[in-house]
Every structure is written in structure tokens, then in C-alpha cells.
Amino acid sequence: MPINPEEVSENEVISILSRPLPGGRWSPAVGRETLDLLAYLNLSEESSATLSHEALAILGQCISPILPEGSTTGLVVGYVQSGKTMSFTTVAALAHDNGYPIVIVIAGTSKPLLNQSTERLTKDLRLNSREDRRWKPLLNPKLTDIQGITNTLTQWNNPETPDNAKQTVLITVMKQHTHLKNLSKLLATIDIDLKRVPVLIIDDEADQAGLNNAVRRGKESPTYARLLEIRRHLQHHSFLQYTATPQAPLLINIIDVLSPNFVQVLTPGDEYTGGKAFFKGSEPLNRPIPEIEIPSDENILSGAPRSLRLAMALFYLGVAAAYVEHDPPKGNRSMMVHPSQKTVPHAEYKSWVDSVQTMWVDVLKSGSQDPDYQSLLQEFKLAHDDLKKKVTDLPSLEILSNKLYRAVSGTRVIEINSKQPDGTPQIVWKSDYAHILIGGQAMDRGFTVEGLTVTYMPRGSGLGNADTIQQRARFYGYKKSYLGYCRVFVEDNVKNALVEYVDHEEDIRSRLSTFSQSMKPLSEWKRAFILDLSLKPTRPSVLALPIYREKYSNDWFYPKASHVNGEAVTWNQSVIQNFLSSLTFHPHSLDSRLTKAQQHEVSLNVPLSVVLTQLLLSLRIADSTDSQHFTGILLQIERYFKENSDTSCAIYNMSQYRDKRTLGIRGTLPALHQGANPSRGSEKGSIYPGDAEIYMPGQLTVQIHNLRLISYDKKHEYPNVSIIALWIPEIMAKGWLVEDQ
Numbered sequence: 001m002p003i004n005p006e007e008v009s010e011n012e013v014i015s016i017l018s019r020p021l022p023g024g025r026w027s028p029a030v031g032r033e034t035l036d037l038l039a040y041l042n043l044s045e046e047s048s049a050t051l052s053h054e055a056l057a058i059l060g061q062c063i064s065p066i067l068p069e070g071s072t073t074g075l076v077v078g079y080v081q082s083g084k085t086m087s088f089t090t091v092a093a094l095a096h097d098n099g100y101p102i103v104i105v106i107a108g109t110s111k112p113l114l115n116q117s118t119e120r121l122t123k124d125l126r127l128n129s130r131e132d133r134r135w136k137p138l139l140n141p142k143l144t145d146i147q148g149i150t151n152t153l154t155q156w157n158n159p160e161t162p163d164n165a166k167q168t169v170l171i172t173v174m175k176q177h178t179h180l181k182n183l184s185k186l187l188a189t190i191d192i193d194l195k196r197v198p199v200l201i202i203d204d205e206a207d208q209a210g211l212n213n214a215v216r217r218g219k220e221s222p223t224y225a226r227l228l229e230i231r232r233h234l235q236h237h238s239f240l241q242y243t244a245t246p247q248a249p250l251l252i253n254i255i256d257v258l259s260p261n262f263v264q265v266l267t268p269g270d271e272y273t274g275g276k277a278f279f280k281g282s283e284p285l286n287r288p289i290p291e292i293e294i295p296s297d298e299n300i301l302s303g304a305p306r307s308l309r310l311a312m313a314l315f316y317l318g319v320a321a322a323y324v325e326h327d328p329p330k331g332n333r334s335m336m337v338h339p340s341q342k343t344v345p346h347a348e349y350k351s352w353v354d355s356v357q358t359m360w361v362d363v364l365k366s367g368s369q370d371p372d373y374q375s376l377l378q379e380f381k382l383a384h385d386d387l388k389k390k391v392t393d394l395p396s397l398e399i400l401s402n403k404l405y406r407a408v409s410g411t412r413v414i415e416i417n418s419k420q421p422d423g424t425p426q427i428v429w430k431s432d433y434a435h436i437l438i439g440g441q442a443m444d445r446g447f448t449v450e451g452l453t454v455t456y457m458p459r460g461s462g463l464g465n466a467d468t469i470q471q472r473a474r475f476y477g478y479k480k481s482y483l484g485y486c487r488v489f490v491e492d493n494v495k496n497a498l499v500e501y502v503d504h505e506e507d508i509r510s511r512l513s514t515f516s517q518s519m520k521p522l523s524e525w526k527r528a529f530i531l532d533l534s535l536k537p538t539r540p541s542v543l544a545l546p547i548y549r550e551k552y553s554n555d556w557f558y559p560k561a562s563h564v565n566g567e568a569v570t571w572n573q574s575v576i577q578n579f580l581s582s583l584t585f586h587p588h589s590l591d592s593r594l595t596k597a598q599q600h601e602v603s604l605n606v607p608l609s610v611v612l613t614q615l616l617l618s619l620r621i622a623d624s625t626d627s628q629h630f631t632g633i634l635l636q637i638e639r640y641f642k643e644n645s646d647t648s649c650a651i652y653n654m655s656q657y658r659d660k661r662t663l664g665i666r667g668t669l670p671a672l673h674q675g676a677n678p679s680r681g682s683e684k685g686s687i688y689p690g691d692a693e694i695y696m697p698g699q700l701t702v703q704i705h706n707l708r709l710i711s712y713d714k715k716h717e718y719p720n721v722s723i724i725a726l727w728i729p730e731i732m733a734k735g736w737l738v739e740d741q
Contacts, residue, residue, distance in 0.1 A: 024060030031097030032164070033134055037090060037124060047269045051083075054266055055090040061262045062238030065099040065198035069235045075206075075260035075522065077512060079505075080244040080470060081448065081477035082268040085117065088202045088242055089124050095200045096134060096168040101156045102149075102199040104171045104183075106227075109209045112416075114140075114174045115426065116448060117204060121172065136167045140179050141186055153192045175209050180226035187233040195235035203227075206241030207248040207467060211258060213541040228257055245467035246508070248538040253545055254523040254741050263522050265513045271480040275502035278475065278488055279495065283389060285483070286498075287311075289491045294458045295348065304352035308456055311335070311489050312356055312436075313383035315454040318485040319411065319434045320403035324395050332429050332451035336474060337438040339458050349458075350415045350438045357408060357436075364405040377401060390484035411436055449474055455488040461497050466504065466535040469497050500532035503734070507639065527739035528631045530639055537737055546740055548628040553733035556692060557633055558725040560668040563709050563718040565622035572619055576704055576722045579615045585653055588694065591687065596657040598677065598688045603651045608641055608700060611649045615702070619724070623668075624740060632736040633726060637700060640732045650696035652703045660708040667712070672705065672725055691725075701727035 030052065038048050063070040078084040092103045107117035118139055122128060127137050136152050138145055152169050155161045173179050187194060203210055212224040220228070231237060241249050241260060252259050268274070278285045293305035315335040322329040337353065339345040363372045377397070384397045412432040414425055416439030427435065429450045437449060455475040462468065475488045490498070507530040515525045531537060533551055563569060585601035616634060621627040641647070664670040673691035676684050685693070695701035703725040709718040 024057065025062070026060055026064040026066075028056050028059045028094050028098045030056070030094065033096045034090065034093040036126075037093045040124065040126065041086065043269075050267050050269075051086065051090055054264060055087060055094055058087075058091050058240065058264045059094045059098065059200075061264070062200065062240070063198065063236060067236070068196055071231065071235070071237050071239070072262070073239045073241065073258060073260045075246055075249055075263045076240055076242045076266060077246045077263065077509065078242070078244050078266040079268050079272065079274050079476060080473050082244065082266065082272050082274070083478075084204070084242050084244065084266065085120050086124070087266055088204065088240065089121060091240065092121075092168075092170070092200065092202065093125070099156075100168060100198045100200050101153055101166070102169045102171070102197060104173065104199065104201045104230075106175050106180075106201065106203045106210070107172050108204065109175045111174070112426065113205075113447060114172065118172045121170070125170075127170075132164070133167060134164075135170045137170045137172070139172050140174060140182070141171055142182050143186055143189060146186060146190055149186070150191055153190075153197060156197075157192075175203075175205075175223060177222035177226045180223060180230065184226055184229045184233065187230060194233060197234070197236060199234045199237040201231070201234075201237055201239045203239065203241050205243060207243045207245050207538065208471075211248055211252060211542040212256070213539065215252075215256075215542060215544045216540075224258075231257065245470050245538075246512075247467045248542050250508075250525075251527060251537060251543055251545075251547070251739050260522050263512050263516050263525075265509050265516065269478060271478040272476075273479045273483055273486075274476045275473070275498060275505065277483060278473075278486075279499045280502055285390070285486050285488060286495055287386075287487055287489045288495070289456070289458050289489050291491060294491060295345065304356050305458075307489055308337075308349075308352060308458075309356060309379065310383055310386075311454050311456040311487065312353065313380050314386060314485075314487050315434075315436070316360075316404060316407045316411070317380060317383055317387060317400055318453050318482075319407035320400040321391075321395055321485070322433075323403040323406060324399060329433055332432075333434045334449045334452045335436045335454040335456070336449050336452055337436065337456045337458075338440065338472065338474075339438075340440055346415055346417055346438055346440060350413065353413050353436055353438060357411065357413060361405065361409045364408060380404070386487070387485065392484070394484075407434065410434060413438070415439060447474060448477075451482075452477070452479075453482065453485045453487070457488065457490050457494065459494070460491060461493045463539075464497070464534060464536050465539055466497070466501055466531060467538045469494065469535070470501050470505070473498065497532075497535060500535060503639070504529065504531045504535075507635070523741075526631060527741050528635060529737060530635055530734055531737045533735035535735075543739075548625075548632065548738045548740065549735065550629060550632055551733055551735040552633055552636060552728035553730045554728070556673070556725055556727055557629060558669075558672045558705075558723055559621055559623065559626040559630065560670075561623035561626055562621075562669075562723045563663075563721045564667075565620075568620040568622040569718075569721055573720070573722045575615065575618045576724070580651075580653055580704065582610075582614065583651060588652065593687045595677075595688075597655050597659065597674070599655050599657075600694065601653040603653075604696070605648045606651050608637070608647045608649050609645065611651070611700065611702065612637065612641065615724075628738040628740060631738050633728060635736045636728060636732050636734045639734055647699070649700045649702060652694060652701065654691070654703055654705045656706060658705065658707055660710050662710050663712050665712045669709065669723075672723065695727035698729050698731060700729065700732065703727075 038052060058074065058076060061074055063072055095103050105117065108114040125135060127135055136148060149169055152167045156166050173183050209223050210227050212221050214221040231239060249260055289307045293307050295301045319333050322333055337349050339349055360376060363370065363376045366373055381397055387394050411434040413436045416425060416437050452475055475486065479486055511529060533549060583603040583606060585603045588600040588602045621630045661669060676690035677688035678684055678686065705723045705725065707721055707723060709721050
């Protein structure tokens with residue numbers, strides 16, 4: 001049963017947990033502030049329980065407020081538009097309940113994003129409507145705010161101040177080095193010793209701007225330097241990195257101060273729709289923008305492309321349907337046109353949208369007797385047929401046509417960018433029901449569009465950074481109730497990138513979720529995940545360490561340095577022999593012409609689950625390069641296994657009469673497989689095809705070799721080295737990334 005705030009006294013604190021959650025340092029308590037917030041949010045019982053449970057888990061891994069000092073960094077991973085702000089607002093409320101006098105929210109790299117986060121905090125914490133003054137909000141504070149902060153901190157140390165009268169200073173600051181420098185100066189100037197003051201720092205969109213993009217030059221970028229400076233002023237603090245794209249925080253060097261020590265993966269609510277809904281399944285919600293309809297210096301367009309007109313028709317029909325369903329309609333409906341970051345194309349698309357809207361208003365106003373009206377109605381019929389595929393209760397086109405004039409004429413078209421005469425416009429959502437927003441970077445990462453249904457994004461994949469492409473997906477969110485009206489128009493490269501990202505995102509979230517239960521520091525998490533080779537994980541400027549990338553498809557892998565560690569050699573021999581002893585083998589070939597070295601045994605239909613658990617996951621790969629590639633191959637195999645758990649493998653126990661192999665000059669095995677017999681000519685391979693041709697097509701194939709290895713200078717010998725060779729079929733092909741930390 002949820003706790004009723006009305007049944008809790010003003011000073012009472014309700015402890016939800018008797019001991020820390022797995023991986024936690026301490027047990028936070030839920031008090032009046034958190035209860036009031038949860039009641040205000042008015043979520044379902046299940047959603048409220050999930051929100052509070054995950055907030056408790058996050059704060060429980062932070063530094064306890066009763067400790068004298070300490071610092072830590074945590075990573076909190078959600079989906080794009082999935083409720084991360086609600087999560088950190090709840091964590092902030094818990095921080096107040098548990099004795100944190102200061103909460104700092106680093107929110108947005110632009111004024112619109114800063115204002116959006118500030119307004120959301122103000123709304124959910126009811127800062128303008130409550131009477132108890134539990135919070136002291138400060139926006140982009142300067143030195144003139146010192147007295148207010150000092151007075152507040154003094155009350156926390158005053159034993160005569162009741163707990164319900166203690167304020168928490170809530171600082172929201174733009175993620176920009178000048179504003180962060182002002183905050184740093186303020187913290188350095190406060191008279192009260194901050195070393196023992198528990199502080200919670202929340203970095204929203206933590207993968208953006210704050211990381212050191214000068215690391216490869218051996219320098220510190222300005223924003224990164226300011227963040228470190230702020231943290232140095234606070235000897236007792238926890239730094240929470242909130243993001244939907246965690247690639248950069250995970251891949252920076254683990255010795256970096258901003259490398260996270262723990263992770264929490266957030267659970268979206270039932271109404272959330274993401275990449276699977278828009279880009280997977282039999283009838284996804286994406287539509288193509290043909291290359292010929294994307295303007296460029298070589299492709300000059302004289303008017304609105306056909307795909308843009310279709311997108312607008314879909315949007316206006318959705319607005320008309322809302323008027324049919326409920327008049328006046330609730331909430332908002334929006335369309336987003338998201339071209340290049342350059343502002344010139346914004347104006348071009350704005351003129352096209354304005355022109356189409358004006359023309360359609362004139363035609364709709366003329367009435368059904370006008371021939372242009374019937375022609376326009378045919379254009380809307382194409383959009384109506386598209387909507388019918390997903391909206392089961394869609395009103396007829398005849399009914400909707402009666403509302404179209406109002407829907408089109410009542411939609412406000414706004415260009416959103418900083419080049420406007422009065423700066424980036426602020427959208428007053430309550431003023432108009434329907435909006436078409438046109439802009440680039442201002443509507444990129446972190447920007448929330450209320451009631452977004454149709455997205456038109458005529459831009460390429462840019463530099464191919466996976467996190468940047470995903471952050472443009474403003475069309476994800478809590479849309480299940482009106483998902484049938486949603487469409488996203490993208491060109492093929494972006495569509496393919498977003499399709500691939502779905503698998504990547506689920507893979508990385510799954511691995512992080514599993515690891516978070518291990519109670520180990522995140523520095524021990526293997527930096528390895530599925531990622532298509534066409535995508536980069538993040539901007540290279542923040543990465544200092546080498547990254548291995550590959551995709552095995554109808555190809556062999558074998559470790560080239562299986563001999564380098566004596567303990568690993570002994571261990572692997574034992575693992576392999578135990579595995580082989582559990583199988584039943586028969587001769588691979590009965591051809592009497594084969595030499596003893598060419599006579600192998602095979603065991604077919606071995607469950608992949610057995611191969612994974614009893615062989616591959618137990619092997620020790622000592623060489624670093626071999627290990628990176630082996631880890632990547634395991635990612636490929638495990639991903640395939642999740643969707644094909646009943647698949648089988650072929651295991652070949654290669655002949656024990658194998659000859660020796662000579663290592664290369666660098667001490668690694670240049671070639672494992674024996675060649676064909678005969679080795680050349682028209683009869684090549686007629687007796688023996690060669691080791692590399694011995695595999696089961698379409699199945700994972702494992703060859704077990706036992707060899708005597710001789711060093712290049714003939715001075716060292718490594719007898720009886722067990723080596724596995726893996727044939728990775730095309731059906732298991734998937735790009736991956738492994739970073740050597």
C-alpha cells in the first residue's frame with residue numbers, strides 16, 4: 001500500500017528500507033518532502049513505487065550525510081524523454097528529507113534548456129505555491145547570494161532550529177563555464193566551512209559539454225575545469241550524471257574524476273514509447289524523406305517537398321481528430337521540423353510551412369465546391385489512409401474535413417533558434433493548442449516538445465556519433481495514448497542508424513542493469529557493447545584510450561597468443577578437456593586417403609547454451625588484444641542466443657597428430673589452420689579441404705586444437721597448448737565495441 005501523506009505528521013520521517021539496497025552505502029528515509037512530491041505527481045501506484053524505489057537506490061549509493069566527508073560519482077541512465085527530470089527531482093526531495101543542505105542542478109547548455117529544467121523543478125516542487133519554505137531556490141547564483149546561503153547553512157547547524165524549518169538551497173545553473181565559474185567563486189567565498197556540508201550535485205545531460213574534450217591534447221576544457229573546481233570546494237558531495245546516452249561517461253578513462261563509480265538504470269513508465277515502437281516491428285512509425293527532397297547546394301528546391309506536405313497533412317488531421325474527440329481539446333499537439341543546425345535552412349523551411357499553411361487555409365475557407373478543395377482533400381486522403389493503419393477509432397475523412405479549417409488556421413508556426421531578433425523564443429504552451437516548431441540545435445538534446453506527434457527531420461547522420469543521433473529523437477516519450485497519430489520522417493541513413501541504436505541501447509542497458517546488482521564498483525565493468533560499425537559511440541575528443549571495433553561474419557577467430565600465460569594455459573586445458581569429455585564424438589570423415597593429422601572428430605547439435613556456459617565463458621584469454629576480440633565475439637554470440645536460445649553448434653576435436661607451429665617475430669601465432677591437400681592446381685582440396693573449410697554452415701563452429709608452439713628464434717617451446725578457433729556465421733553478425741581500460 002502507498003503511504004498517504006495526510007497520515008504523516010509534519011516532522012515524521014518514514015523509513016522505507018531497513019538496510020541498504022544491493023550496492024548501496026546507506027539507507028535513506030522517505031519523509032514529508034518526498035511524500036508530498038509523490039502525491040503531487042499523482043502517478044499510478046506501480047509507477048510511484050518504481051520512482052521512489054529507484055530514487056532511494058540512487059541516493060543510497062551517494063555519500064551518507066552523517067559521514068564527515070567523502071565524494072563519489074554516479075551514472076543514472078534513462079531513455080530519451082523518459083522522465084529523467086522526474087527522477088532527479090525525487091532524488092532531490094529525498095536529499096532534503098535526509099539532511100542535505102545544498103542541492104545543485106547543472107541544467108542545460110542553453111537558456112531554453114535551463115529555463116525548461118528550472119520551470120519543471122519549480123512546478124513539481126511547488127516552489128511558487130507552498131508556504132513552508134523548505135527550499136531556497138537560486139538561479140545562476142552570484143556573489144550577492146552569499147548571505148542567503150550562509151544564513152540557510154547556519155540554521156542547519158543551529159540545534160534550536162526544528163527539522164521542518166531547515167531549508168535546502170536549490171541551485172540551478174547553466175552548464176556554461178562563465179556561470180559555473182561564478183558558482184565556484186561563490187562557494188569559495190562562503191564563510192561557513194563547506195568541508196562537512198553534504199551536497200548533492202545533479203548534472204543533467206551529463207554526457208554533453210561537461211566532459212573533458214581537450215583530453216587528447218593533455219589539457220582541460222573550460223566547462224570541465226569549472227566542474228572540477230566546484231567539486232574541489234566541496235569535500236562532502238555526490239555527483240550524479242543523468243543521461244539517456246551514457247557512452248561518453250562510460251568510455252572516458254576510469255581514472256578521470258568524472259568517471260562514474262556506480263550506475264542506476266531507470267525504468268520507464270508503462271506509457272513510454274521509444275525506438276522499438278518507431279523503428280521496429282511489422283508496421284513501424286517512421287516514413288522516408290527521399291534524398292531528392294532534401295535541399296542542398298546541388299539540389300535546389302523551389303517549394304515544399306511532397307514528404308513535408310504529407311507530414312503536415314498527417315499532423316493537421318491529428319489536430320482535427322482532437323477537436324472531434326474533445327472540444328476544447330486538452331494538452332497540446334505539436335509538429336517538429338528539425339533540419340540542419342544552420343539557421344538559413346530554418347528560414348527556408350519556415351517559409352515553406354507558412355506557404356503551405358496559408359494556401360491550405362485559403363482553399364479550406366473556399367468551401368467544398370471549389371475544385372482546389374477536392375484536390376486538397378485527395379492529399380489529405382493519403383494521410384488519412386496512413387493514419388488508419390494505426391488509429392483504430394479514427395474519424396472518417398468527411399468528419400475530420402469539417403474541423404480541418406480550424407486545425408490548420410489555428411496552428412502556430414514558430415522558428416526556434418538563437419538568431420531570432422529577440423533571441424530563442426520561449427514557447428507558451430497554454431496559449432495555443434497546436435504548434436509547428438522549426439529549428440535545429442535549440443530543439444536538440446534535452447528539449448521537450450509538448451504533445452509531439454509528427455517529426456520531420458531532413459538531416460543526415462552527421463559525424464555518425466551514436467549518442468548525438470539518439471539525442472535528436474525528441475519524438476520518443478509518453479505517447480502510448482496517441483501513438484497512432486505519431487510519425488517520424490527521416491532520410492535512410494538516419495533511419496538505419498536509429499534502427500541499429502535500438503539493439504545497442506537495449507544491450508548496454510541490460511549489461512549495466514545486471515552489473516549494478518553485483519555490488520562492484522563500475523570501474524570493474526567491462527567497457528564492451530554491441531554497436532554497429534557505421535556508428536561511433538561518441539565524439540572522439542573526450543576519449544583518451546584505444547577502442548577495438550569489429551564484426552565477425554562468416555569468418556574465423558582464434559587467439560594468437562594462447563601461450564603467453566602459463567596459468568591460463570593450464571586452466572584452459574582443464575576447461576577444454578572437461579567440456580570435451582561431456583560430448584559424444586564420431587569421425588568427421590572416413591576417407592582412407594587422409595593423414596592422421598587430417599582425421600578429426602565431430603560432435604553435432606551441441607546446444608549453444610552448453611557451449612557458452614561450459615566452454616566459452618570459462619576460458620581465460622590472457623593477451624590484451626585477443627581478449628578484446630574474444631569479448632566482442634561473446635557479445636555477438638550472446639545477443640544471438642537471447643533471441644535463439646534453442647540453437648545448436650558443431651564441435652570439432654582436431655587431430656592430436658598435429659605438427660608444431662612457429663610463432664611470428666612478435667611472438668604471436670601468424671596462422672593456425674593447416675592448408676588443403678592437394679595444396680594447388682585443379683585438384684586442390686580434393687582429399688582434404690583445409691582446416692579453415694571445416695565448419696557447419698549457418699552454425700557457430702568450435703575447433704579445438706592442441707599444438708606445440710616454437711618461438712621465432714627457436715629458443716623457446718610451448719608444448720601442448722590448447723587453442724580454440726571459432727567460426728562465426730553471418731546470422732550472428734553484429735558490430736561491437738570494446739575499450740581497453
